[in-house]
Amino acid sequence: MKPKFEPNAKYQPKEFTFKSKKKVKNILANYPSNQARSGIMPLLDLAQRQMGEEGAKAKKPFGGWITRAAMDHIAEVVGQPPMKVYEVATFYSMYNLAPVGKNLVQFCTTTQCWLCGSTKILEAAEKHLKVKIGESTKDGLFTLKEVECLGACVNGPMIQINDDYYEDLTAETMVDVLIALTAGKKPNVGSQTKRHGSMALSGPTSLEKEAKKAGVV
Ligand code: FES
Incomplete structure (x- = not known):
């Protein structure tokens, strides 16, 4: 279950900026200039990964999560009200909105x-x-x-x-x-049983010749 988004919690850092302006520019370049809001999802992912990289170096490591400050910053970058970013971030389970482990x-x-x-x-x-x-x-x-x-x-x-x-x-x-x-x-x-992809444990049950030819068995 996704932890609750607590925008005013004590653990929320006050500020956020993207370390790589180039990555932000590359993301936005994928969309027409009047549709910058389409970049909200990849920008949330970028923010989460940046937090993860920084957190992994901390004394008590923590993994990638998205702070309220990051969401507000993304809203500025794409020219939308912060609520538009909160809506996306709170909907999808892959966005962590509270600190998580490494x-x-x-x-x-x-x-x-x-x-x-x-x-x-x-x-x-x-x-x-x-x-x-x-x-x-x-x-x-x-x-x-x-x-x-x-x-x-x-x-x-x-x-x-x-x-x-x-x-x-x-x-x-x-x-x-x-x-x-x-x-x-x-x-x-x-x-973890070292089977190849989703192949049956007993080996290929169809297209056996082709699998051998392709060197996967
Ligand atoms: S039911 Fe677990 S991956 Fe689909």
């Missing part, structure tokens, strides 16, 4: 992942990190979040951590991923 662990608990064991991997993560869904660890390294289908149903149960998918998880491999991240390592992304 690793935002998003659990898909929709039908397919649930049938394949999402409850077990979620419980394993909660137990290992000693936090509940919606909470962050004290060291600022992890935040756990429940989300709807992430579109990788055939490799469920799966999670998304920042920009990466980890699929075909078990309680054990879930914990392995967390241990690696805690140690500052980058776990292998994708299927």
Whole structure:
């Protein structure tokens, strides 16, 4: 679930500016000059990534999130009232409107992942990190979040951590991923059973010759 947007909360920094004017210019160049508001979504993403980069260097790390000051700045950049930016930012689940951990662990608990064991991997993560869904660890390294289908149903149960998918998880491999991240390592992304893409575990069941020819089996 998405945390509430608290525009006047104490944790909201007073100011925000984009570090890279070039990136802002490139985003706006994708749209006609009288449609600059179309750039709201990519600018929100840029702001979130900038906050993530800065936060990762902080003593207590935190991940990417979008401050109210950033939203107000984006409104100025695209020439719209701030409310137009708040509307977009509060609607989409990928925009974090409150501080999150350096690793935002998003659990898909929709039908397919649930049938394949999402409850077990979620419980394993909660137990290992000693936090509940919606909470962050004290060291600022992890935040756990429940989300709807992430579109990788055939490799469920799966999670998304920042920009990466980890699929075909078990309680054990879930914990392995967390241990690696805690140690500052980058776990292998994708299927944790090392299957190729979404191929059946027993190997290709159709187009076998073509798969061999393409060198994927
Ligand atoms: S149900 Fe989990 S990715 Fe679709």
